[in-house]
Amino acid sequence: MIAGPRYDRPRNKQKSRQRRGERDGMTRSILVAEDERNLVEALSFLMRRAGYEVAVARDGPQAVEMTRQIRPDLVLLDIMLPGFDGFEVVAAIKRDAAPHRPRIIMLTAKGHERDRRRAEELGVDDYVTKPFSNRDVVARVQALLAAAPA
Numbered sequence: 260m261i262a263g264p265r266y267d268r269p270r271n272k273q274k275s276r277q278r279r280g281e282r283d284g285m286t287r288s289i290l291v292a293e294d295e296r297n298l299v300e301a302l303s304f305l306m307r308r309a310g311y312e313v314a315v316a317r318d319g320p321q322a323v324e325m326t327r328q329i330r331p332d333l334v335l336l337d338i339m340l341p342g343f344d345g346f347e348v349v350a351a352i353k354r355d356a357a358p359h360r361p362r363i364i365m366l367t368a369k370g371h372e373r374d375r376r377r378a379e380e381l382g383v384d385d386y387v388t389k390p391f392s393n394r395d396v397v398a399r400v401q402a403l404l405a406a407a408p409a
Contacts, residue, residue, distance in 0.1 A: 286310065286311065286312050287310075287311050287312070287332040287333070287404050288311065288312040288313070288314065288329060288330075288331045288332050288333075289306045289311045289312070289313050289314070289331055289332065289333045289334070289335060289400065290313075290314050290315070290316060290322065290325055290326060290329065290331040290333070290334045290335070290361070291303055291306070291313060291314070291315050291316070291335045292315075292316040292317075292319075292321075292322035292325075292334055292335065292336045292337060292340060292345070292348065293315075293317070293335070293336075293337045293340075293366070294317050294318060294337065294339075294340055294341055295337075298366075298389075299315055299317070301393070302335055302366075302396070303315060305393055305396065305397055306335075306397075306400070309397050309400070309401065311400075314329055314331065317340075317341075318340050318342035319340040319341065319342035319343035319344060319345070319347060319348050320342040320343065321342070322334070322336065322340065322348045323348055323351040323352065323355070326348075326352050326355070326361065327355055330359050330361070331361050332361055332362065332404055332407065333361050333362040333363070333364065333400060333403060333404060333407075334348075334352070334361050334362070334363045334364070335364050335366055335396075335400075336348060336349070336363055336364065336365050336366065336383075337365075337367060338365055338367040338369050338374065339368070339369070345365055345367070346377060346378070346381060349363060349365075349378070349382070349383060350381060353381070353382060362384045362403045362404065362407055363382075363383045363384050363385075364383070364384060364385040364386070364387060364396075364399060364400065364403065365378050365383050365385070365386045365387065366389060366391065366396070367386070367387075367388060367389060368388065368389045369388075370388040384403055385399050385403065387399065
């Protein structure tokens, strides 16, 4: 057996669980609402690797319905979705999801200041423009879920 700091170091189980997407023994869930297949695959892989359960919605109406059904802890939401846009999805989630409203991160190619302001007015928790850093998105998800009640 190889000895060294990697193998001898005591582990902080709480911190390790949070890193793996768990809180109080329950795996946190994320809904990826995105219509671009490559982004869906990349985001799903990143979130699963971070320890989260992942569901996917490929249009606005499906995102709203899945939010009602599975009650995710967080939604990664594209603005430009078929059916209706991300802003309409946020408004519907806010209407329907009380008292359980998921955290919402908008991931979008639209970097216009008016879109960012509109997202803030609707109560979006974070707004990230594409292209984005994979590490940054995972860190933002972890930070929002660490601050949210289980």
